[in-house]
Amino acid sequence: MTIVAKIWRMKFQAFLTLFLIFQGAVVAQDTSVPEPLDGREGRELLLKNFRPRPQLKVAEHLRTKAAFPVVDVHTHFFYKLRSSEQALDDYVAVMDRNGIAVCASLDGSLNGRLEEHMKFLWGKYKERFVVFANVDWRGDGTEDDPASWACHRAGFAERTARELAAAVESGVSGLKLFKRFGLEYKNPDGSLIRVDDTRFDPIWQACGELGIPVIIHTADPAAFFDPIDETNERWEELSRHPDWSFHGENYPSRSELLEARNRVIGRHPKTKFIGAHVANHSEDLRVVSGWLDKYPNLYIETASRISELGRQPFTARNVLMQYADRILFGTDGPWPEARLHINWRFFETSDESFAYSEKVPPPQGMWQIHGLNLPDSVLQQLYCENACRLIPGVKARLVKYLQMESEEVQP
Numbered sequence: 001m002t003i004v005a006k007i008w009r010m011k012f013q014a015f016l017t018l019f020l021i022f023q024g025a026v027v028a029q030d031t032s033v034p035e036p037l038d039g040r041e042g043r044e045l046l047l048k049n050f051r052p053r054p055q056l057k058v059a060e061h062l063r064t065k066a067a068f069p070v071v072d073v074h075t076h077f078f079y080k081l082r083s084s085e086q087a088l089d090d091y092v093a094v095m096d097r098n099g100i101a102v103c104a105s106l107d108g109s110l111n112g113r114l115e116e117h118m119k120f121l122w123g124k125y126k127e128r129f130v131v132f133a134n135v136d137w138r139g140d141g142t143e144d145d146p147a148s149w150a151c152h153r154a155g156f157a158e159r160t161a162r163e164l165a166a167a168v169e170s171g172v173s174g175l176k177l178f179k180r181f182g183l184e185y186k187n188p189d190g191s192l193i194r195v196d197d198t199r200f201d202p203i204w205q206a207c208g209e210l211g212i213p214v215i216i217h218t219a220d221p222a223a224f225f226d227p228i229d230e231t232n233e234r235w236e237e238l239s240r241h242p243d244w245s246f247h248g249e250n251y252p253s254r255s256e257l258l259e260a261r262n263r264v265i266g267r268h269p270k271t272k273f274i275g276a277h278v279a280n281h282s283e284d285l286r287v288v289s290g291w292l293d294k295y296p297n298l299y300i301e302t303a304s305r306i307s308e309l310g311r312q313p314f315t316a317r318n319v320l321m322q323y324a325d326r327i328l329f330g331t332d333g334p335w336p337e338a339r340l341h342i343n344w345r346f347f348e349t350s351d352e353s354f355a356y357s358e359k360v361p362p363p364q365g366m367w368q369i370h371g372l373n374l375p376d377s378v379l380q381q382l383y384c385e386n387a388c389r390l391i392p393g394v395k396a397r398l399v400k401y402l403q404m405e406s407e408e409v410q411p
């Protein structure tokens with residue numbers, strides 16, 4: 001046997017030995033039953049298996065109807081119900097049971113869906129819904145080719161302003177901007193469109209002239225801009241929805257986004273802006289208070305943020321009391337009815353340490369909330385009075401609802 005052949009044989013034997021060891025290890029791993037990480041009998045516990053049952057026993061004041069008539073200024077009847085008549089009938093029954101007089105559906109895109117959406121809601125329930133329009137940024141452009149989008153063509157903002165004027169003629173009550181504006185829509189060079197891009201100023205100005213508010217969703221919860229690691233307070237949620245994360249160099253920072261939005265609000269003092277989701281900064285209400293002081297044309301609404309407000313009940317109560325004429329009630333629904341009951345309990349009672357959602361695990365952070373026990377006058381401002389003042393079409397509907405209710409009480 002030549003030296004070369006000997007070396008090859010040794011190599012082959014070594015390879016065979018390693019292969020057998022490796023295979024043995026794999027086989028050994030395959031046959032062992034993985035331990036359930038359930039925290040029992042000394043085993044580790046996976047976060048997704050953690051289902052603590054609170055032992056706290058405190059007074060409960062459950063609510064199944066709001067104390068005063070409600071206007072829900074933040075709902076998505078297109079995105080959540082599509083065009084199901086049955087689902088709409090069912091939800092109007094939920095509104096009746098809960099004392100929700102009017103919902104503002106924010107899904108009326110100017111891409112042609114607006115009319116369809118108004119027909120869907122107003123066919124049977126014109127008195128219970130107002131509709132907000134959405135800017136059609138893309139127009140007849142191609143989804144993945146930003147250069148082809150309508151919003152980059154000359155005269156886009158002026159054209160949109162004219163479309164909005166026509167929409168208001170046909171009964172539209174406001175304009176809604178989604179978070180994709182700032183986080184997704186792009187310029188022809190691939191950069192993100194800035195929220196304060198001056199090309200779009202004529203749109204915000206037109207809303208002021210038409211007397212309709214702009215509800216603007218900019219950025220997202222603070223935790224969505226942090227790395228998804230063991231220090232992230234919404235790790236549990238982000239581990240299930242990693243696509244909700246805006247961390248990293250592909251996105252502007254959260255403060256850049258919010259500052260750009262604030263510059264738009266500052267540049268258009270005659271236009272009323274509703275900062276969706278507590279102006280998306282419910283993690284620091286001192287900052288939100290500062291914005292409310294600085295911008296008299298800024299309002300805030302509570303959709304999907306009782307989880308945040310309720311973990312700082314003393315601060316939240318103070319802010320809602322101090323700015324009682326600037327707050328609006330919103331849910332981001334339609335949600336299951338149980339979520340509405342939690343909202344009434346949150347704003348109306350001083351119950352301690354309860355779940356902010358009917359979902360298990362809780363969807364927006366693994367904590368409990370505490371009720372705000374707002375006085376009646378503030379509840380009325382929050383639930384309906386401010387919306388009546390700010391959103392065209394709401395007051396007339398509320399008056400009719402109250403008449404209908406009183407007729408039902410006195411047959």
Ligand SMILES: [Zn+2]
Nearest residue numbers: 074076303332
């Ligand atoms: Zn929403």
